[in-house]
Structures are given as structure tokens and as C-alpha cells.
Amino acid sequence: GGGEVPDLAAPGPAERAARTGEALREAAGRPGGWTLLDHPMLALEVAGSDAFLEPDAVVVHPDGGWSVVEIKSFPMLDGSADAAKVGAAARQAAVYVLALEEAAARLPERPGGPPDVRHQVLLVCPKDFSNLPTGAAVDVRKQRAVTRRQLSRLTRVEELAAALPDDVCFDPGRPADALLRSVESVPAAYAPECLSACELAFHCRERARAAGDVSALGRSVRGELGGLTSVEEVLTAAASPESAGEGADPGADATVAALRRA
Template sequence: MRHRLAELRGPDTPPRPLDARALAALAANPGCSRRALLDGAGVDKGRIADALGAPATFGQSQFALTRGNAFEARVKADGGAELLRLVHARVDSAAPEPVPGLVRTPDLSAIGPEGRTARTALALREAVGSAAESGTWTFLDHPMVALDVAGSPAFLEPDAVVVHPDGSWTVVEIKSFPMIDGAADAAKVGAAARQSAVYVLALERIAERTPGARVRDRIVLVCPKDFTNLPAASAVDVRKQCSVTRRQLTRLTRIEHIAAALPPGTVFDPEQPSKELTAAVESVPAAYAPECLAACELAFHCRDRSRAAGAVTSLGRPLRAELGGLTTVDAVLAAAHGEAGDPEDPTVAALRRAAALRAEALGGARC
């Protein structure tokens, strides 16, 4: 299967890693076979979008990345002393305070993502054993964990994982957006929670094989305090996000099934002629929704195609759900004007009633 995915990327094209942010976005739209296949194959969707003439416009600026890296380095300085203090205060104040110099900070370096994943799992098991023997805290800086996504492994890298003296594990997510008066932007916190839920699910796979281990269902979100560069933290319950992500990931069609349905010779190489690349992308079904604009590099291309086809999904998932079997704008208008549709259908009846009210308000004008 890996050989087949490498063929889809194009000759000598290295795979693009699937990170937790992309995985959370994929789980939010499990019906999109296009994203599942391209992400699973490690295709660079940004380059594909550029080649198709519909480049993505989201993402962090270089300034924001630099500021975020500097803030993370500050939080993790001195062996993670400040980070551990925040974790202790927010989620485990009953435990003994972490003492600088006595906190374990295992080396997680290894060759390749598979090696780093194995090294992380070993370090977590050793940390649980150390906690059982002496009640020691352990700080894991940028561990690597793996999660199966539609039959293909995704290697993920949390900012940090802390092992408590009781052997439990807490995911720590460090963000550069501010926490003002103890609260951060709700939308950004929600995105961080969905991203962290992916890490929690991956860690649960390791905890299942580690006696005495458990993953806490509250993560610690660390952000700059007010308008300073000082760290502040909040505990965020991610049980709902974990449940939703777990359910959505199980709905994803296995990547090999999607790949098997492709025309022979299909390749997603951005260097190939535009006509061939467009045909390759269009050979995989997509499930566009406006929410994709903030999460997928191919969103503008898919939006153009959705609008050209008159699909109601381009107007949003809530509206699509309300319209039932009416999948195009033309079908909706025809039903509203009495030109098509079953009058006994509640959706059709509601549309005709709305059209009549609109015509009455506008003096008989049609939609």
C-alpha cells in the first residue's frame, strides 16, 4: 500500500506529514474522500492548489510562527520548570510539587518517525514505572505518537506530555494567542481542543498497553498572559472532542479502497500539465462545505466546482441537512416554484410556503 501511495504523489516526491491540525480537520469532514486520500498519501495540497490556480490563503504568518516558537521556548526553559508548575496548579494540585532537578526529561531522539514513536512509547512506560516507585514527575518535550487514519499511520507531535506521580498523562498544548483576564478566544480554544483530542486518542493506544497508565481527559492550554510574554494556563476538558473525533475517524473510508477506485495512471504531481492534474483531482469525490475554507488548501478549488455544479453544500452543511433529497440549487428553486417535487414532502411544502410568502411581500416577484 505504501508503494501505491508513493506512486500517487509522483516520482521522487517525499510525503507531507499529516499533523494533528490537519487530522482534526479531516475528522470534522469524514465524507471527503479527496482529502482523506491526499492527506493519507502525503500529497502537498498547497502545491496542488497553486498549480490549479486556486491557492489557499489561510495559515500563520512568519512573524506569528517566530513569536510562537519564542514563547514555547520560554515556557519549556529550565527543563520545563514553568510548564510543570502550571500543570501542577491547573490539573493536579493535590500531588507533590515538581522539584527542579528531580524531574525526568528523557531523550526522545531516534531515526525516523517510526523510531521516535517507539522511543516515546518506551519513555512513557518507563515514566509510569518511575512514578510508581518514587512518585517522580516526567516531562516529555515534543514526543511523537501514531494514530491509524483510514488504514494509514499518521505520526503526530504534541508540544509536550507530562507524566504525573500517579502515572497519569496530561497533554500540554502551547499557543501564541493571548489569554486575557484568564480567558482566551473561544474559537481558538475550540480549535486547540480538537487538535489536542487527536493527541489524547493516540496516547490512549499506548496507555492500553501500559499497566498503571491513563490519559487525563483535561489538557493544559498554555498561552501568553494578557499582552505580555508571561505564560498563563487553563485546563480544557476534551472529552466531547475526543468522542466526536473518535467517531468521525471510524467513518473514514479506508484509503486503499479510495485508491482502488481511481483510473489507472492517476498521479497527483503538481508538475504535470494542468489538464492532467485537474482530471486527477476531480477523479476523487469531494465533500465541500464553507468550513473547509479555514482548514483545507484545496477549499477554493472545491468551492468553485461546487458552485459551478449548483450544489447546495456550497451554502453550508446546516442548510444541506434541511433540504433532504434536494441537492442542487436548481432543484430547490424548481420545488419552490411548484415545477418539481412531491407536494407531500415536508421540505417541498416548506419551500413553496416560503416562496409564496416572499412573492406576497415583493408584490408577486419570483425568486
């Protein structure tokens, strides 16, 4: 049969996800042909809230199966590509597969059950050093299982909200002093990587520095210091091994010895 490329345009992420769902339902209702969804919008539940994801493409096969297509700029040389980059692409595509499975589960019941979301994704890359595309099937079952397990362990948003004091509210429309009190009522967990991903990173960094928290130096440093959690403890331990105290981390002695040699 012929191929279809439905129009997925819609004003916002939720509307685009709804339009993608409609296009998938329509494709499921006309087996025997190909359908290409160009940059669809998928919704994946993360800790009780929807996260919107945009894969490069989703293909609906004539037999009704669904496949994710991931397009990357790194080359495929003589049929193979950089393993680290392929692994990163596989992890990314596995998230899309999970979102596509949720989309399939939302379809109305039909004979034969929901569409088969394939765990082999199509990775499209430049061939050698040319502008010609080439593709390879990548099995993402392992990455999908790991991601599913990680998502299942996340604390749900409503559980986090239930643990907050009753007067805490993060509405940006509140007065600045009230909003600041709400933010400061929540413990800060800072790491340098937060600077590239979170708008509150500078606030949390300030609190971490004020508390002398070694996490502000990075997760790798924090891990190396074992049970020494503050800059003051590190400096004290470096000056006197005995000051680590009773009940210190089992690896503290080795850490202290390394600090004294530094």
C-alpha cells in the same frame, strides 16, 4: 526524584514519533520522578492511516501517569478564561489524549498494565494581562468520547481504495492526462471551506459550478434549500411552486415560498 527532559530530535514525523515512544518507555521504566516531553510527536490512527500530532508537552508523573499540557495565548482573567476558547482547546487536547492512549497501549506489557493516561489536561495561559503563566486542569472526558466515536465512524482508507476502479492511480509522477482522468473518476464533494484545507478544492469547485450544485454556495445555503440540490431547481421552484414536483422534500413548500418572497 529529579526531573528529566529527554531530547526528542529526529529527522521526520515518523522518526520523531518513534523517538517519543522510546522516551515514554524510558520514563515508564523509572517511576518516582518527573519527565517532561517538550513538543513530542504522537501518532493517532485515523481511518487506517497514522496522523502525526504535536502537543505542546506531555508530563510523566512520579506515579507513572501521563498528562497532556496545552499552552494557549488567550488570557486567564481572575482564574477563568473565554469558554469558547477553552472548549476549543479541550477538543484539541482530547485528540492528543487519544494519541497518548495509543502510545501507552504500544508499550511492552508490564505489571499493573499500561500507564494511566489522565483525562484531565493542564491548560496553561497568560495570567490576567501579564506575561506570567498560570494553569488550570480541564476535564476532556466528554470531548475524548465524542472524538473517539467520530473516528470509529470514519471509512477506512483501504475501503475507499477498494471502491475505486482498478485503473485509478493518484501517483503525482503519472502523466498529467492520466492523473486528470483518475481525479475526474472520483465524485467531487465541494464546500467553500475546502478552499482553506484541500489542494483539489478549485477542481471540485469547478465541477460543482458546472453541475449547478448548490453546495458551492455553502453548507448553510445547502441546508436551507432542503431537497433543491441544483441552481436550476432553485430558480425553477422560485418561479413556480408547483414545479418542485412529486416526492419533493417535505420542507420544499416552505423553501419555495421563501424563494418567491425573496
